[in-house]
Amino acid sequence: MLQQLPAVVYSPWIPLKKGVLSGSMELKTSHFPIPNSSFLGIKFQVTHAYENENATRRRIIIFCTDSRLTHGRKVKKLEASLQNVDLPPILPKKKKKPYPIPITKIQQAARADKKLAQMGIEKPLEPPKNGLLVPELIPVAYEVVGAWKILISGLARLLHVVPVHACSECSDIHVALAGHNIQDCCGPTSGSRKSFHSWVKGSINDVLLPIESYHMYDPFGQRIKHETRFNYDRIPAVIELCIQAGVELPDYPSRRRTKPIRMLGKKVIDMGGLIEEPELHSSYGSESSIMELDTYRIQDRYSPPAESDVPKIAQQTVKAYEKVKRGVTKLMKKYTIKACGYCSEVHVGPWGHNAKLCGEFKHQWRDGKHGWQDATVDEMFPPNYVWHVENPKGLPLKQTLRKFYGKAPAVLEVCMQAGAQVPDKYRSMMRLDIVVPEKEEARFVA
Incomplete structure (x- = not known):
């Protein structure tokens, strides 16, 4: 017309x-x-x-x-709903991890600090870089600790109901009644098994990867040496971050400064003096405050839940997982956390420790020392992606159909199989909107 x-x-x-x-x-x-x-x-x-x-x-x-x-009228943008989203690529182990901050910006900041030091001007520092607390982040730290307790206790109870399998040769796990048949094992004896996994019973440390850090009374004090590493306790890195952000734990005290630290370039010219660290009397007894914050033998402390309570516990665990991740992201925007560029070691503080414990790529060249750089959220609180199973009691996943399967963080996969509603942002990652074809139909799918 x-x-x-x-x-x-x-x-x-x-x-x-x-x-x-x-x-x-x-x-x-x-x-x-x-x-x-x-x-x-x-x-x-x-x-x-x-x-x-x-x-x-x-x-x-x-x-x-x-x-x-x-003009003056809101126009809705048409957002296409994605059916599938690829996971972040697996970084090669024979290469250092990329810097979260571009190396050019790191060099520019270093040159600016050096120029100020040559002119005799102190480096401007804001909390918490100067050793003082950030008042608005203290409630966030307490919220993270509370969510962490709910997270590990909920997982400990759900693992009595939801079966988890771990490979004895590599770090992969699978959440289902039986292990999958996907040939992606990279263990030392995978060649004799044609890359099939060797499944054993998994635990909470397979689902929630234990990232630990040394607890320091004064993070700005003397650095941990290789000979003095046994003088410091190792606790979950999330808890150590919350302690430095303002959480008070009786068994793990932390120095609270009232005067800021002064620095000239990379040199600390005034840190308020060295204070003798109090003796730690922490133990894994019934009165220890760290006992309910650590995953060590936590499944033995919780009995299997009633069948009617399983979906409720699973939903609470999902909410706690999201709270911990959101809170850690907020805290890491202010507090400095270092991660090794070669292994999974993490240190909460302005400088990394000097313990020679790195055994990854070319550690002989570094005498076992870690290659410290700024940490990311996934290094501090790793998601540990696993294959998503639509029917946990059905047939195992097949190698020929692996491109149709999605993945999800292990915690969410456990909670989903226990009856929880997974947030919508994970649907495309888990490929819930894709119908997996039969084995003989797969070759007709584009």
Whole structure:
């Protein structure tokens, strides 16, 4: 169906020199069925050049859209719902991890600090870089500790109901009634098993990877040496971060400064003096405050839950997992955490320790010392992705259909099989909207 064009008023053409014709035309306002647009009454000065004066005139049609029709009005963007999202690539072990902050920015900051030091100007520091607490982050730290307790206690009870299998040769786990048949084992004897996994019963430390850190009374004090590493306790890194952010635990005290630290370049010129660290009397007895914050033998301390309480516990565990991840992300924006660029070691504090415990790629060149760099959230609180199983009691996953299977964090996979509702942001990762074909149908799928 054709739409009648608006009335056009032409002014007479005026012949100019060298075959140039000049004129003006006026378009009257007329609305067309074009979304968010219309024609306006605007005068256009038209000048067209011809090779000779006797050339045939050409008719020119100009369309103009009105952007003012959408001014001041919210326009919804059409967001395509993704069916599947690929996971972050697995970094090679024979190479250092990439820096979270570009190396050029790190070098620029180092040059700026060196220039200030040469001029004798102190380095400007804000809390918590100067040793003082950030008042608005103290409630966040307490919230993370509370969510962490719910998370590990909920997982300890759910693992009595949900079966978890771990490979005895590599770090992979599987949450289902039986282990999968996907050939992706990279253990030392995987060649003799054709990359099939050797499944054994898993524990909570297989689902929630134990990332530990040394507890220091004064993170800005003397660095931990290799000979003095046994003088410091190792606790979950999330708890150590919360302690430095303001959480008070009787068994693990922390120094609270009232005067800021002063630095000149990389040198600390005033740290308020060295204070003797109090003796720690922590133990894994019934009165220890760290006992309910650590996953050591936690499954033995909790009995299997009632069948009617399993979905409720699973939903609480999912909420606690999201709270911990969100809180750790907020704290890491302010507090410094170092991670080794070669292994999974993490240290909470402005400088990494000097313990020679790294055994990864080319550790002989570094004398076993860690290659410290800024940590990411996934290094501090790793998701530990596992294959998602639609029917835990069905047939094991097959190698030929692996491209149709999704993955999810191990904690969420356990909770989902226990009856919890998984947040929508994980649906595309788990590929819940994709129907897995049969083995003989897979070759017909594009």
